[in-house]
Amino acid sequence: MYFDKFDALKNEKLQIMDNTGKILKPELMPKISDEDVLAAYKLMCLSRRQDDFQNKVQRQGRMLSFLSSTGQEATEVAYAMQIIKGKDWFSPAYRNNAAWLTAGIPMRNIMLYWCGNEMGAKTPEGVNVLPVNIPIATQYSHATGLAFAEKYNKTGGVVLTTTGDGGSSEGEFYEAMNFAKLHEVPAIFIVENNQFAISTPRKKATKAINFAVKGIAVGMRNILVDGNDFFAVYGAVQEAIALARKGEGPSLIECETYRIGAHSSADDPKVYRDEENHQEQIKNDPLIRLKAYLIAKKKWSEQEQTKLDAEQDQFIKDEFAWVEANNNVDLKDIFAYTYQEMPDFLAEQYEEAKAFFEAYPSKGGHH
Amino acid sequence: MAVLNNIQALTHALDLAMEKHQNVIVYGEDAGYEGGVFRATVGLQQKYGEERCFDAPIAEATLVGTAVGMAINGLKPVVEIQFEGFSYPIIQQLFTHVARMRNRSRGRFSCPMVIRMPMGGGIRALEHHSEAMEAMFAHNPGLKVVIPSTPFDTKGLLLAAVESPDPVLFLEPTKIYRAFKQDIPDEYYTLPIGEGYKVQEGTDVTIVTYGAQVGDCEKAIEQLKGEGKNVSVDLIDLRTIQPWDREMVIESVKKTGRLIVVHEAVRSFSVAAEVIATVNEKCFEYLKAPCARVTGYDIIVPFDRGEHFHQPSVQKIVVKIKEVLDYQF
Numbered sequence A: 001m002y003f004d005k006f007d008a009l010k011n012e013k014l015q016i017m018d019n020t021g022k023i024l025k026p027e028l029m030p031k032i033s034d035e036d037v038l039a040a041y042k043l044m045c046l047s048r049r050q051d052d053f054q055n056k057v058q059r060q061g062r063m064l065s066f067l068s069s070t071g072q073e074a075t076e077v078a079y080a081m082q083i084i085k086g087k088d089w090f091s092p093a094y095r096n097n098a099a100w101l102t103a104g105i106p107m108r109n110i111m112l113y114w115c116g117n118e119m120g121a122k123t124p125e126g127v128n129v130l131p132v133n134i135p136i137a138t139q140y141s142h143a144t145g146l147a148f149a150e151k152y153n154k155t156g157g158v159v160l161t162t163t164g165d166g167g168s169s170e171g172e173f174y175e176a177m178n179f180a181k182l183h184e185v186p187a188i189f190i191v192e193n194n195q196f197a198i199s200t201p202r203k204k205a206t207k208a209i210n211f212a213v214k215g216i217a218v219g220m221r222n223i224l225v226d227g228n229d230f231f232a233v234y235g236a237v238q239e240a241i242a243l244a245r246k247g248e249g250p251s252l253i254e255c256e257t258y259r260i261g262a263h264s265s266a267d268d269p270k271v272y273r274d275e276e277n278h279q280e281q282i283k284n285d286p287l288i289r290l291k292a293y294l295i296a297k298k299k300w301s302e303q304e305q306t307k308l309d310a311e312q313d314q315f316i317k318d319e320f321a322w323v324e325a326n327n328n329v330d331l332k333d334i335f336a337y338t339y340q341e342m343p344d345f346l347a348e349q350y351e352e353a354k355a356f357f358e359a360y361p362s363k364g365g366h367h
Numbered sequence B: 001m002a003v004l005n006n007i008q009a010l011t012h013a014l015d016l017a018m019e020k021h022q023n024v025i026v027y028g029e030d031a032g033y034e035g036g037v038f039r040a041t042v043g044l045q046q047k048y049g050e051e052r053c054f055d056a057p058i059a060e061a062t063l064v065g066t067a068v069g070m071a072i073n074g075l076k077p078v079v080e081i082q083f084e085g086f087s088y089p090i091i092q093q094l095f096t097h098v099a100r101m102r103n104r105s106r107g108r109f110s111c112p113m114v115i116r117m118p119m120g121g122g123i124r125a126l127e128h129h130s131e132a133m134e135a136m137f138a139h140n141p142g143l144k145v146v147i148p149s150t151p152f153d154t155k156g157l158l159l160a161a162v163e164s165p166d167p168v169l170f171l172e173p174t175k176i177y178r179a180f181k182q183d184i185p186d187e188y189y190t191l192p193i194g195e196g197y198k199v200q201e202g203t204d205v206t207i208v209t210y211g212a213q214v215g216d217c218e219k220a221i222e223q224l225k226g227e228g229k230n231v232s233v234d235l236i237d238l239r240t241i242q243p244w245d246r247e248m249v250i251e252s253v254k255k256t257g258r259l260i261v262v263h264e265a266v267r268s269f270s271v272a273a274e275v276i277a278t279v280n281e282k283c284f285e286y287l288k289a290p291c292a293r294v295t296g297y298d299i300i301v302p303f304d305r306g307e308h309f310h311q312p313s314v315q316k317i318v319v320k321i322k323e324v325l326d327y328q329f
Helices: A033-060 A075-081 A097-104 A109-113 A139-155 A171-181 A212-218 A230-245 A275-284 A287-294 A302-326 A331-336 A344-359 B006-021 B044-048 B060-072 B090-098 B134-138 B151-163 B213-226 B246-256 B271-286 B304-310 B314-326
Strands: A087-092 A159-164 A187-193 A222-227 A251-256 B002-005 B026-029 B053-055 B074-080 B114-119 B144-146 B166-173 B181-184 B195-202 B206-209 B233-237 B240-242 B261-264 B291-294
Touching: A033 A075, A033 A097, A033 A109, A033 A230, A033 A287, A033 A302, A033 B026, A075 A097, A075 A159, A075 A230, A075 B233, A087 A139, A087 A331, A097 A109, A097 A139, A109 A302, A139 A159, A139 A187, A139 B026, A139 B060, A139 B090, A159 B181, A171 A212, A171 B060, A171 B074, A187 A212, A187 A230, A212 A222, A212 A251, A222 A230, A230 A287, A251 B002, A287 B195, A331 A344, B002 B006, B002 B134, B006 B044, B006 B151, B006 B166, B006 B181, B026 B151, B026 B246, B044 B053, B060 B074, B060 B090, B090 B114, B114 B151, B134 B144, B134 B166, B134 B261, B134 B271, B144 B151, B151 B181, B195 B213, B206 B314, B213 B233, B213 B261, B213 B314, B233 B246, B246 B261, B246 B271, B261 B271, B261 B314, B271 B291, B291 B314
Parallel strands: A087 A159, A159 A187, A187 A251, A222 A251, B026 B053, B026 B074, B074 B114, B114 B166, B144 B166, B206 B233, B206 B261, B261 B291
Antiparallel strands: B002 B181, B144 B240, B195 B233
């Protein structure tokens, strides 16, 4: 439906809704209920508010640096909500807050992780989401392997993975897609093109006309979509998943979006960003677009928004309060997970450490 | 019983592993149709099909990266890297994911897999085909590193590696792939990872070694006998570098009071350095001479014409044994 119609080599881009929330191409609307659209919108709002909250507490020194999804919520929620919990897999990057929330990672886990505690990366049972992936594009290989196993075991799951525009320069971006296509595994490769790799602009990342065409070299179907258009992303991912489930192999989807915030809470985008372009880009804010769509459809109102904002703020505060109360690391924990069973030599080192910290107690953290 | 060399024992073990464990997937560059450059996987694709044994694209990072995904999702990948000297592109996956996934996810996910690679010199190969970098792998927490020296060990340790809940690097000394044969049992058996093997018992000096140098040490002991020096050597084949058999080594050094570590890997920050440091910590007061090591030099492995200078030869071992025995405080 979508993959056949849009030719990335001609830079054709799938867009269904404009930036005022008006449906431009009703014939291209994906199958999705109003309830699901509303649920998606609420998750987008939640992630945005969490980003805002974390930026504040990070500046207060109560959180480590983190990577915000602000501006990319439509893309992340639209693909992540199509992952069937406990059956499908998500092999994420490091900037995937909205996708994590959508895929079923508790907010407190995400916060705990960015507060420097590995316990946050312990995905709950039944949620097939790999931990935050700090190296670039290595998660593409993991997705290929996960999908290889799905195909081998005939378990019917599909695997979604994502990287940024910068990540497409890494060797493993190609290596993994090549392997995936050779074996026709059920994987969906997403590029969240947010226009910057830290400070390197998209124009300095590649001379390719777009990132979707990078699939052509490995023989993979590919499409360029408006990543701030919830329906465009949802539709392309829906089709890619359906094809993967039918045994028709992997797809590459470029979601052209925009990183409204900084790369991480440690950098200042004003240094490298063009202010005029920035003002232009934020007019495409995916939250504003979907909200306008819902209000026009009489599925949402400003009153409901006010109520939601207050509820979400409270929820975020509560989650962070839990994190601050539970951000402890047991000495044993830093030894326990190196091997399935702690080898004798490590047990000896643990005893040595335990005796030391009993004699010279440590308050934890940096001091 | 079958009389097999190391490479045949390896193929035999892989065959048994694939027969017993349906989730074992064997792949690597040329590992499918042809059976790998050394033919370790020969016949497996013909027997188990292209789905379970296949040629992978020439992309080492992704060979191991895909194994991460497979292992997390219930398969047991056994990946072949053509030579240890070609392992550098896998380092990122190995160190940032394979070794850490269990810890990172607090036990929710892990990466049990076997990564096999030919290692070491003495085969008249080209550049990058003779590296012995086991210390680099052993230095990284979360990995197990096995280096067998006999067909019997190769089979038992490979099957143990396949059953290991932790990722195992299985380094195969290329020099002894076809150097000799041994009677080995036909049935499925495993040897414990982390236990050394006492090749011979003795009381004068402990020699700790592994891989291709086990044979060199045996020859050195023979040569000393031929020279009329009846030296009683406690010869230990570590078989596993990480974890290594500290107990066996410490017990032996307490008995002999002298230690020599022999390996072809470069000297600094090496397995020898680790073994000697541990002996210093655990049984310094038993030592009758400074611990010694016979290793490669801290240089790039020389090409064929110069390699003999670098390799720990029988003669180098003989000289070192004499030095250690003659040492006077």
